[in-house]
Structure formats: structure tokens, C-alpha cells
Amino acid sequence: xxxxxxxxxxxxxxxxxxxxxxxxxxxxxxxxxxxxxxxxxxxxxxxxxxxxxxxxxxxxxxxxxxxxxxxxxxxxxxxxxxxxxxxxxxxxxxxxxxxxxxxxxxxxxxxxxxxxxxxxxxxxxxxxxxxxxxxxxxxxxxxxxxxxxxxxxxxxxxxxxxxxxxxxxxxxxxxxxxxxxxxxxxxxxxxxxxxxxxxxxxxxxxxxxxxxxxxxx
Amino acid sequence: xxxxxxxxxxxxxxxxxxxxxxxxxxxxxxxxxxxxxxxxxxxxxxxxxxxxxxxxxxxxxxxxxxxxxxxxxxxxxxxxxxxxxxxxxxxxxxxxxxxxxxxxxxxxxxxxxxxxxxxxxxxxxxxxxxxxxxxxxxxxxxxxxxxxxxxxxxxxxxxxxxxxxxxxxxxxxxxxxxxxxxxxxxxxxxxxxxxxxxxxxxxxxxxxxxxxxxxxxxxxxxxx
Numbered sequence: 314x315x316x317x318x319x320x321x322x323x324x325x326x327x328x329x330x331x332x333x334x335x336x337x338x339x340x341x342x343x344x345x346x347x348x349x350x351x352x353x354x355x356x357x358x359x360x361x362x363x364x365x366x367x368x369x370x371x372x373x374x375x376x377x378x379x380x381x382x383x384x385x386x387x388x389x390x391x392x393x394x395x396x397x398x399x400x401x402x403x404x405x406x407x408x409x410x411x412x413x414x415x416x417x418x419x420x421x422x423x424x425x426x427x428x429x430x431x432x433x434x435x436x437x438x439x440x441x442x443x444x445x446x447x448x449x450x451x452x453x454x455x456x457x458x459x460x461x462x463x464x465x466x467x468x469x470x471x472x473x474x475x476x477x478x479x480x481x482x483x484x485x486x487x488x489x490x491x492x493x494x495x496x497x498x499x500x501x502x503x504x505x506x507x508x509x510x511x512x513x514x515x516x517x518x519x520x521x522x523x524x525x526x527x528x529x530x
Numbered sequence: 531x532x533x534x535x536x537x538x539x540x541x542x543x544x545x546x547x548x549x550x551x552x553x554x555x556x557x558x559x560x561x562x563x564x565x566x567x568x569x570x571x572x573x574x575x576x577x578x579x580x581x582x583x584x585x586x587x588x589x590x591x592x593x594x595x596x597x598x599x600x601x602x603x604x605x606x607x608x609x610x611x612x613x614x615x616x617x618x619x620x621x622x623x624x625x626x627x628x629x630x631x632x633x634x635x636x637x638x639x640x641x642x643x644x645x646x647x648x649x650x651x652x653x654x655x656x657x658x659x660x661x662x663x664x665x666x667x668x669x670x671x672x673x674x675x676x677x678x679x680x681x682x683x684x685x686x687x688x689x690x691x692x693x694x695x696x697x698x699x700x701x702x703x704x705x706x707x708x709x710x711x712x713x714x715x716x717x718x719x720x721x722x723x724x725x726x727x728x729x730x731x732x733x734x735x736x737x738x739x740x741x742x743x744x745x746x747x748x749x750x751x752x753x754x
Contacts (some may be wrong), residue, residue: 325563325580328555333564335557338688339745340585342552342564352749354681359562408709416708419701458560458581465692472651472695476702479648481709482635483627484618491620491713495636500644507647510692522561522581 371512599735620714
């Protein structure tokens with residue numbers, strides 16, 4: 314990384330300040346007004362139009378479908394004529410009862426901690442990048458950038474529990490002894506994961522760094 | 531080994547960067563900062579001087595390696611879909627299930643959309659992504675001109691990346707095994723090992739992928 318030189322780093326010039334547009338797919342710089350990247354063919358926007366509206370819309374959709382995902386059963390286990398229903402948290406409890414703490418931790422992390430953390434993180438980022446909140450150069454921006462990268466990377470791992478249900482339901486069809494079938498929560502949970510992934514993808518990370526531009530102006 | 535290239539910034543520190551030709555600049559996709567598009571030596575790492583995002587990380591023989599690994603993964607995928615994946619036995623009954631069975635687990639009533647989603651996430655999208663990588667980059671690896679529509683095809687491969695969830699499925703399998711362990715005895719079929727190999731090979735192929743370098747190569751080779 315940058316060595317601590319005696320002279321401070323001059324503020325960066327952004328493509329927007331220079332009257333240019335940078336491609337988010339391949340980094341190629343174009344004159345403003347060009348609408349399609351000449352290198353990779355992606356649509357060009359100085360900032361993604363309506364980025365924050367789309368983030369909020371997908372985020373709320375994700376939160377709304379996350380509620381039934383936790384109330385309704387994820388797994389229906391029929392063993393010797395008795396059917397038991399398991400919600401997401403119930404499944405974690407069962408794993409703890411079996412003594413598999415490690416796996417219980419993985420499931421709890423993937424189905425509860427990561428989704429909820431993602432709601433909070435995306436909401437936080439969408440709130441702080443609004444035009445009103447300018448902060449000093451460099452302070453906290455790397456942190457926000459880092460948070461966004463983590464959210465983008467980790468979001469898809471929430472799908473673990475849905476795949477577990479799919480495998481169990483396919484595998485455990487042993488007639489009378491035990492049968493496992495998926496519950497309706499599997500659908501709403503996967504929708505929640507997909508919606509929050511779309512929320513993260515709609516977020517334009519360049520908005521994070523515009524806060525710096527605000528103080529320089 | 532990987533030295534950061536900070537010279538990108540020092541070269542532009544005093545020059546009025548906005549007056550430069552856009553063709554010799556590169557804009558960071560994450561923070562929009564302009565920097566000089568200097569050639570990056572193989573094995574080095576070019577970071578954005580403002581936000582630290584890795585802009586370019588060209589590797590030796592990257593194209594050949596990516597194509598070979600993606601083609602390998604495609605072959606493994608075919609095997610993984612059709613061979614038995616897991617085998618469970620309890621009380622004298624044996625149940626074999628392939629990857630397709632796992633996908634079809636949701637195939638009743640309201641769950642039907644989830645069947646399509648699971649099939650897409652663990653079989654269709656990973657295969658499509660690997661196939662488009664091979665299609666777009668194989669001519670590059672051989673030093674030819676790009677194939678027709680290579681640009682939209684590679685853009686598709688990039689867009690599919692977050693939605694190809696084969697590696698997440700493998701972790702799901704591990705969790706499912708622990709859950710069933712008390713109920714019955716389990717053994718792995720050949721498809722399980724093939725699928726695990728596929729995940730490893732895909733990850734390896736992705737580490738060689740430097741999207742900006744690939745786009746630049748595609749652009750250069752398009753010139754007659």
C-alpha cells in the first residue's frame with residue numbers, strides 16, 4: 314500500500330469531475346454522453362440512476378419475506394407416523410441437542426446472523442451515502458467500502474440452509490422409518506436471500522466515495 | 531511477490547488529469563477515481579490509489595489456464611449430474627440420490643418454483659457460466675481473434691458469477707450429512723467427489739481471472 318510520504322496524497326480526481334464516464338465492468342473511460350461502453354458493451358452511467366431507490370425496494374422486499382421464513386416450518390419430518398415441524402431456529406436447536414455445535418453454528422450464522430447483518434449493513438450504507446451526510450476525506454470511507462465488499466461477498470452463503478433442505482428431502486425418503494419434506498419457509502427464505510443479493514447489486518459503490526468529493530468542493 | 535503499483539498515482543499527481551486522452555486513463559469501478567492506465571507487469575498487483583480496490587492482477591498464461599480449468603469443470607459437471615451423489619441406508623432400505631434428485635425434491639405444488647431455482651443455482655447457471663468462459667476466452671488462449679459475440683458472452687459470464695452457487699451447495703451437503711447421521715448410515719457416491727473437484731477447479735479458475743485484463747485482451751484482438 315501507500316508509503317507514508319511527507320506530503321499528503323492530493324485528492325483524487327474522479328471521472329465525473331473530469332467530465333468523463335468510467336465503465337463499471339471494465340474500467341474504460343469515455344467522454345460524457347457515450348451511453349454504451351466501447352470495450353465491454355455494458356451500459357454507461359456516471360452514477361447508477363435510481364440506485365438508492367432500488368436498494369431500498371429490494372431491501373424491504375427481502376425483510377418482508379424473511380418474516381414468514383422464520384415463522385413457518387422449513388422442514389417436515391415424518392417418523393413412524395409422527396410429523397414434526399422444524400423452523401430455521403428449531404433446526405439449529407436440534408443440532409445443538411445432537412451435540413453438533415460446529416454445524417449448529419454454521420447454520421445459525423448462515424440463516425440468522427448473515428441475513429440480519431445484511432439488512433442492517435445495506436440499510437446503514439444506503440442511509441449514510443445520501444446527499445446530506447458529508448464526512449471528512451478518508452475517515453470511515455475505507456470502512457464503508459470494506460463493509461460493502463463483505464456484504465456483497467457473504468450474502469450468497471445464506472443459501473446453505475435451503476440446499477440442506479433440498480438434500481434432506483431428496484435423501485430421506487425411507488417410507489415408514491423417516492420421511493423429510495420441505496416446508497413453505499424454504500421458498501420465502503430463498504426469496505429473501507435473492508432479494509437482498511439484488512439490493513447489494515443495485516448499490517453503486519461510487520456513492521460511498523462521493524462523500525469525499527463533497528468536502529473537496 | 532505482489533508489489534503494489536503506486537506509480538499510477540505519482541505520475542498523475544501534478545498533471546491536469548482531466549485534459550488527458552480518456553484512452554490512456556482508467557476509472558476505478560468502485561470509487562470512480564481516474565488513474566493512468568500504465569501496463570502492469572505479470573505477477574504484480576495494481577490497486578486503486580484512492581480506495582485500494584485491486585484493478586488489475588495479470589498472471590502468467592492466465593488465458594490458457596482459465597480456459598483449461600473451466601473446460602475441466604464442465605466435464606466434471608456432466609459426471610456430477612448423472613452419477614449417484616449420496617447413498618443412505620437404514621433398516622435394510624437403501625436410497626440412492628443423484629444431484630437431479632436433490633433438485634427435484636421441491637417438485638410438489640407450491641414448491642415447484644423452488645425446484646427451478648435450485649436447478650438453476652447449482653447446475654444450470656454454473657454450467658452456463660463455465661461454457662461462456664470457454665467460448666469467450668478459448669480463442670484468446672490460442673491467440674486467435676475473438677469468437678462472434680464474445681463480448682456479450684463474457685459479460686454474461688461476469689453477471690452470472692454471484693448466482694452460480696455450486697460451492698455453497700457442497701457446504702449444504704456437509705451440514706445435511708451431520709443432520710442425517712443419527713438417523714441412518716450414509717456413503718458418498720462418485721458424483722459427490724466429482725462435484726467437490728468441480729468446485730475446487732472453478733475456484734482455481736476464478737483466481738486467475740482478472741476481468742480488466744481480459745476485457746483489454748478482447749478489445750485488442752478485435753482489431754483486424
